Amino acid sequence: MQLLALALYHRDGRPTPRVVRFRPGALNILTGESETGKSEILDIVDYCLGRSTPSLPDEPIDQTVGWYALLVAFPDSRMLLARPRPAGASTTQAMILTGDTSLDLPRADQLTPNSNVAALRAQLSARLGIEDFRFQPPAGAARSAFNVSIAQATLLCLQNQNEIADKKALFHRQTENGMAQAIKDTLPYFLGAAGPQQALNRHHLNEAQRAQRAAQRKLDDAYRHREAVDAGGVALLRLAQNEGLLDEVPQAPAPEEIRQLLEQALTVTTSVVGPVDLTDRRYQLDEERRALREQLQQLDETLALLDRWQKQGEDFTGELRLQLGRLKAINLLGPEGDHDHSVCPMCTQPLEHPDAPAAEILTLAEELAGELDQARTVQPIRDEHRRSLQSERAAVVERLKVNGAQLRELTASDDRMRHLQDQQVRIARVQGRIDQALTTGSGSPAGGIAQLQDNLVVAQENVAGLQALIDEDDVASETERRLTDIAADMTTWARRLNLGQAAAADEVTISLSQLNVVLRRPQGRLPLNRIGSAKNWIGYHMVAHLALHTYLRRHHRPVPAFLMLDQPTQAFFPAKIKDATTVRDADWDTVTAYFELLRDVADLNDGALQIIVCDHANLTDHPWFQESIVENWRPHDGRRRALIPTDWLD
Incomplete structure (x- = not known):
């Protein structure tokens, strides 16, 4: 696949697009002053080939362009790949037209989305001959499988002005997240060292x-x-x-x-102990115990009352004896007992309250003595009654003891029955668990x-067999062998450009692990990032990509047959240059050598490789250079020339 034309369509729908045409199978040079849109050519091509997020500047392209279109050629057919200007950060819309070698750019009114990016990539991949297979990363790799397509092949075809002078990265978008690993995974396939069978x-x-x-x-x-x-x-x-x-x-x-x-x-098996109802017997014993306690309480109250009577009687008889003893003193009186009891016998004075007569006192003493004799006759009866009550109480207490023993025996029997029943339950539970374990274990x-x-x-045998099959393929060794073939041209061309350390190196090659140029020397490997000067970084990028694409064309690999380089001579001019033709003290011999190598490699591939260069340089003294120019964006006849026409900006 090579590029035939790039077209920009105005947003207002004007019929005439801005068209840049390329010559297939040859060196195409697009030269001009700074800020004329040369670098945007690569970004537009990348976008038209299926990139979802374009990296185009806001002005003036974003203000004027409504559609981008790329016309590409295959050996016997053509495809038109058109993409509308994204309304936001990205878009998946696309327009695809296919036809024979007469297919050309459409009119502005014919542009309409009829597909998407996924279909665009799928059709391009099929036309290129990229086999339909899904790359499977090694087991345990922290990345996902993906479909190999034009998306990975394009990474080998583009070098913008920052990438071609990068001493740490060799390929397009290599420094973006995940891109380096995608290149490492797919480069063996594009070189022919691995294929769908290895992936399968x-x-x-x-x-x-x-x-x-x-x-x-x-x-x-x-x-x-x-x-x-x-x-x-x-x-x-x-x-x-x-x-x-x-x-x-x-x-x-x-x-x-x-x-x-x-x-x-x-x-x-164990004997089954059924439940025994002891409720009635326990109720009878409880009722009996309650009645006995009531009877015992009554006896205790009666005995207490009897004791109180006994105490009161003893107190009464004691008082009687005391009073009787005192009254007996009246018997000591003789004739004095008949004195006038209203007069004090000592002082013969009349008494306010006359004393009782002695006869009355004697009569009272006799009555007290009779009461005391009567109390003595009651005491034996009281003692007999106490003994009867105490005997009856002892019988009740004994019956309570028997009742308590019966209740305790009943409770113990109940506990024994409950224990036996619990044991039966435990045995049944254990046997149930055993039965379950045996049933489960039988599965x-x-x-x-x-x-x-x-x-x-x-x-294990299946894994070993497949591992042996993969080891026999030995993709890594085969990839290294093919990179060695590429290294032969790289070494020759690096020495031709007199790049730093190239003369002393045994071999200049591409390291798959580092994705960069490496020089093999007797004293050890030398990576590009340890070689100084932008001239060398750009030169090694050039020889690496030229040798890689020459190898791809020789072996008819499914990679687009074009290489686009942006500003390969930037190392020889000031950082902010308007027009390289005005710089007289640049190393024009080296610049010429760079372009001569590009011309010779295009001729070497005999039409199989298209090289497109966007650069400031313009070698006016070399006819072959002038013949290779497809666009020259320098003022002519007082009119400014650039990617965006002047009248589009009015």
Whole structure:
């Protein structure tokens, strides 16, 4: 695939587009002053080939252009690839036209989106001959699989002015996130060292490794399950032994012995103890105990009352004895007992309250003595009644003791029955767990592990076979061999341009691991970033890409047959230059040598390679250079020439 024409269509729909045409199979030079839009040519080509996000400047292109179109040629057909100006940061819209060699750029009114970027890339990839396959990264790689397409092939065809002078990166967009790895993954395919079969083998290897890991996990799970079953079986054996289902359990029984003992524990039967209703008997005893306690309380109250009577009687008789003793003193009186009791016997004075007569006192004493004799006759009856009550109380207390013993025995019997029932429940629970364990364990017999082991062996053999097949392909060695073929031209052309360290190097080559130019010397490898001067960086970029594309064309690889270079002579002119033709002290001999190499490589490929260069230089003294110019954007007849016509800016 080579480029025939690039067209810019005005946003207002004017019929005449701005067209830049290229010659296929030859050196195309687009020269001119600074700020005329030369560098935008590469970005537009990149955008038309399917890039979603263009890197075009805001002005004046964004203000004027409505559509970009690229006409490309294949050996027997042509394709038109048109993209509308993105309304935002990106767009996926596209217009695709295919036809024979007569297909040309459309009119502005014919531009309409009829496809998208994905379809555009797919059609271009198919036309280029890129085989339909999905690149599978190695197992464990932290990146995703992707479809190989024109998107990766284009990275080998473009070098903008910053990239061609980059000492650390060799390819287009290499420094963007993920691009370097994409180039490393696809360059072996584009060189012919790897293809869909290798990718398919690697995909099958990834699948086989995934199956091997799954088989290993299943086998490990089976082992863990068996170990868990064995440990659980031993625990069940200990429980069965504790409940009396087994007499003796070995300390470390074998798996087969565990199953036999568990089955034995299931055969043990125990007598069933049914529930016994003791509610009525307990109720009777409780009622009896309540009645006895009431009776005991009544007896205690009666005895207490009797004791109070006894105490009061003793107090009364004591008082009677005291008073009687005092009254008996009246018997000591003689005739004095008949004195006048209204007069004090000592002082013979009349008393305010006359004393009682002695006869009355004697009568009272006799009455007290009679009451005291009567109290003495009541005491034996009271004592007999107390003894009767105490005897009756002792009988009640004894009956309470018997009642308590009966209640305790009833409770103990109830506890024994409950314990027996609980034991039956525990035994039933243990036997149920044993039955469940044996049923569950039967789903993973020893034969199951053997089958899983066989599956793992088959998976391992499958992985080993695919790995051997991939090792036989040895993509890395084959890629290195092809890079060595490319290095032959690189070395020759680097010495021709007299690039730094090239004369002393054994070989100038491309390092796939570094994606950069490397010089092999007796004292060791020398990467490009350790070689000074922008002249050398640009020169090595040129020889690397020229040699790479020459190899691709010789071997008919599915990569677009054009190489676009932007400002390859920038190292020889001031940083801010208006027109290189005005610089007289530049190294014009080296500039000429660069362009002569570009011309000779285009001739060497005999029409199979198209080289497009956008540059400030204009070698007016060399007819071949002038014949290679397709656009010269320098003022002519007082009119400014540039990518965007002057009248578009009015």
